[in-house]
Amino acid sequence: MTKHYDIIVIGAGPAGMSASRTAAAQGARVLVLDEQSSPGGQIYRAIEKPHNQRRRELGSSYQDGVPLVHGFRQSELDYVNAASVWQLSADLEVGYSRDGIAQLVRADRIIVATGAQERPVPIPGWTKRGVMTVGAAQILLKESSVVASDAVFAGSGPLLYLAVHQYLELGVPVKAVLDLTPAKNYLGALPALFGARADFAKILEGWQWKRAIGAAGIPLLTGVDAVRISGEKSVESVDYRRRGEWQAITCDTAFLHLGVVPNINISMAAGCDCHWSHNQACWTVTVDDWFNSSVAGVSVAGDGVSIGGAAAAEAQGGIAALGALHALGRIDASERDRLAAAYRIRLRKEMGIRHFLDLLFRPADRLRVPREADTVVCRCEEVTAGQIRETLDLGCCGPNQLKSFSRTGMGPCQGRFCGHTVSELIGEASGLPISEVGYFRLRSPIKPLPLKELADLAHSSKE
Amino acid sequence: MFTKIGQTQEESVRVWFEGCEMTVGKGLSVAAALLGEGITHFRNTPVTAAERGPFCMMGVCFDCLLVIDGQANLQACMVEVSEGMCIERQCGAADPELDPALAATANRGETTP
Structure with missing residues (x-):
């Protein structure tokens, strides 16, 4: 029953x-x-x-x-x-x-x-072992007190600076921080700053984290517009482009983050x-x-x-x-509305800063939609951006057909780390708005499930 | 390089990774425990045999798949370590011989939807 x-x-x-x-x-x-x-x-x-x-x-x-x-x-x-x-x-x-x-x-x-x-970060080499998300670094810290010393942090957004600041407070050495926030976003987000005024303390806190990181002597490089991970089997260096010039930082761990x-x-x-x-x-x-x-x-x-x-x-x-x-x-409706009032006030206050953060930390197009043909988009089935573009050139017309043509999104993660990139890649190739391009058609089981468990379930429900 | 910080775990369990015995903190996920021991190579992919390790640590990416106590395809970040646990790398696709249910899938040429 x-x-x-x-x-x-x-x-x-x-x-x-x-x-x-x-x-x-x-x-x-x-x-x-x-x-x-x-x-x-x-x-x-x-x-x-x-x-x-x-x-x-x-x-x-x-x-x-x-x-x-x-x-x-x-x-x-x-x-x-x-x-x-x-x-x-x-x-x-x-x-x-x-x-x-x-x-x-x-x-x-x-x-x-x-x-x-975490948002996918499809850059060359992001599948190499030793590359993790900043969220993963946070989970390891909170859950297990496991940290990576001399890691490079690359990305954009509040969580990036929070995580680096936590490492700093703990005395864990950080090799460098690469800020991938597009320079034009600062100007673009400026008009939204007024709406975020109620949360000025949060903005100040973020700025203080950034300042503390710089003051601690951790190289903090802003204006980085491209990143790739090099190494034969695992991370050997993080390469970045700043003011048109490529540089490399040797490390064995890289934490990436482009928001969630x-x-x-x-x-x-x-x-x-x-x-x-x-x-x-x-x-x-x-x-x-x-x-x-x-x-x-x-x-x-x-x-x-x-x-x-x-x-x-x-x-x-x-x-x-x-x-x-x-x-x-x-x-009843009046009780519902009465109890919801405090939540709604809180929600409105929280959403004040959101528009500002969205505009400021919106990742650059080239970081969401990889330019390099050999960048892996689907981590599970190891399908590259180049292969996807070729498939689209053949006339493949949508995320679901792309699955059948190339296996993109058909691995165990079920598109969780490629779906967004695929929608945008198809949008770019077809010129269609992303909402029209759509997403993979998702079906149960949405987490892999051994057939044995399913069979036992059928058996027990008959009893 | 991953390391553990703070006071060492009061309680610990013994696990075996690829035949090597190690003592790790009780209550940790298998992924965190192995990373804490400096291990980042968890599996080789089925397509190109590339080496992979944990990526998201929250059950989303499936890059930390291991063979744990004979069961393949387990997410190391979602399984807690336990005394006497036998952990092995997952090389290539899951070995159908380890799991009859998987064998049935493999024989019919089916994959995850």
Whole structure:
């Protein structure tokens, strides 16, 4: 017999914890499924470790997660950690696996809070071992206290400087920081600075990180417009172009970061409408004021919709839960609106700085759409930009046909690290707007699932 | 070069990587534990046999695939180390002989959708 809940929340990051807490507080039967071993998402990862709550170097915004996780733990709900969700069907059935056992659960409402993932950084050599994302560096630091000394950090955006600053505070030597923010973005983002004035403290903090890095004698090179990783089998150097000249920095570890993009695989596979955001240069889920998606009964909240950061995600999770509770008839419209008011104020405040950050840190076209023919686009199937362009020249007309022609996006990551690049490559070749080009058609299982687990599931459901 | 910082883990477990015994911190993911030991070569790709190691550390990229206790295709960043765990590199495609379910897939020429 399939278990039935009022609300299933997928993800236990800021949005998922906030949504599930809000729903449970109104007496709804809530199930939270999360892939990690403990709640917090990527931003507040490993926050329950007492050791981490004393770590000043992780920054004040990390500690914002403490009350949130605490409240989540106090809530009356079912929480399943280490659960890999491989299906969300349009009839609100969720399939997940834990410890090698697959299960199906149902609910009247689903809230997808799958958060963000690192944007692909398709530069020559980005698949070599020793190259990781800045997010990975953060996870290693928070979860395991594992750091890389003498690494090169290359990229753009707040997380890049936060991570380098954390290394600096810990006394971990950093070889160099290459800032890939396009020079023209500074001018372009200027008009949006007024809208971000309420968050001036955040901008100042970022500027202070940058200054501290420079003051510590770490080479911080701005105006870098191209990067490649050299080395036979693993990283031997990071090569960069600045003012038209190429230079090389010897190192064995490189951390890359061009911002984050919504983790859309579950939402898309469920059939939620998505559209391309020009400013954020990524696919975003189309939602209404209560974060309802185009699929009846499915809401999507947090960075899994579009990028807004942890505090915005927390507010969105609350709003989505209140919308769901109202749809379930557990609260009336006036109660819903009353409880949502504080979240909406918070969300509006958080979104003030967003437009400024989007414009300032929008990665250059050439970093999102590789120019070099031998740059790998699909990491799993090792398909290069050149091969994709050749395939498109043959008349291949869309991401799904590209799969059949070239296997791009057909590896185990299921397009998570090439989908955005592929949409943009096709947009460039065809001249079509990206929203019209579309994305890979995603299907369940959205995470690889051993056939044995699926077979056992069929067997157990007959019993 | 990856290293561990701070106080050493109070509790530890013994694991075997490619036949070598190592003591690693309890509660760590396999990926973090191996990186902490300076290991970055986790697998060779099925297409060009290129060497790969962890990339995203959050279960998205599938570049840290290992063979753990005989089961292939496991994401090292999503599996916690446990006492006596036997870890091997995954070279090329997963070996169907290790897993009958995989063998059935391989025989029909099917792949992940």
